[in-house]
Amino acid sequence: MVVYGQSYVVYAVWLFLLGTASFALYEQNWEMVFIATGTLFASIVPAFLADRLHIRVPVSFYAGIVLFLFGTLFLGEAFDFYERFAWWDIVMHGASAMGFGLMGVIFALTLFEGDKYAAPAWAISVIAFTFALAIGTLWEVFEFAMDQAFGLNMQKSGLNDTMSDLIIDAIGAFFGAMAGFGYLKGRERWGLPGMIAEFVRRNRAMFRKSGPSD
Numbered sequence: 001m002v003v004y005g006q007s008y009v010v011y012a013v014w015l016f017l018l019g020t021a022s023f024a025l026y027e028q029n030w031e032m033v034f035i036a037t038g039t040l041f042a043s044i045v046p047a048f049l050a051d052r053l054h055i056r057v058p059v060s061f062y063a064g065i066v067l068f069l070f071g072t073l074f075l076g077e078a079f080d081f082y083e084r085f086a087w088w089d090i091v092m093h094g095a096s097a098m099g100f101g102l103m104g105v106i107f108a109l110t111l112f113e114g115d116k117y118a119a120p121a122w123a124i125s126v127i128a129f130t131f132a133l134a135i136g137t138l139w140e141v142f143e144f145a146m147d148q149a150f151g152l153n154m155q156k157s158g159l160n161d162t163m164s165d166l167i168i169d170a171i172g173a174f175f176g177a178m179a180g181f182g183y184l185k186g187r188e189r190w191g192l193p194g195m196i197a198e199f200v201r202r203n204r205a206m207f208r209k210s211g212p213s214d
């Protein structure tokens with residue numbers, strides 16, 4: 001099962017969430033129980049989905065997913081990091097956009113079965129950039145819909161918050177797309193391009209036309 005063989009960071013987050021949920025249950029702090037167990041569940045779901053879809057997610061990828069969920073769902077909600085630290089929203093939006101940029105590169109590569117030369121590197125990077133930015137835009141539409149339908153305040157300061165988030169999403173998406181460009185140009189020994197290369201190596205069935213050294 002893919003929940004095993006993860007990094008120590010992932011296990012530490014899971015243990016912390018489990019301990020927090022148990023203590024909150026003892027204290028009858030039901031809100032904290034809900035947030036901690038919800039975050040724990042959300043962080044395990046990607047592993048089971050990957051297992052069902054026969055996708056081998058690299059340890060570094062999965063650790064990034066778990067840390068992001070911990071930061072946005074648990075720290076952001078349980079400890080109100082979004083209100084206490086003005087830069088927290090910037091970090092979370094930027095990280096998510098960068099992650100979706102990497103996913104956009106991988107998605108584009110699957111269309112060509114891993115063939116790096118089926119399309120220009122800049123074209124695949126543009127696909128990744130627009131994919132990540134589209135996800136960010138859909139999220140802003142979701143926030144607007146929730147505010148209008150249920151009287152929430154997900155958009156905070158309204159237009160300013162939305163535009164700031166989209167700008168941050170664009171910057172994060174750009175870095176994710178540039179990581180894909182670096183991978184396609186052979187600079188894959190470290191950093192984000194290296195994470196893409198590791199994903200390709202671990203999922204050969206999806207990238208049958210990738211080179212033997214990828």
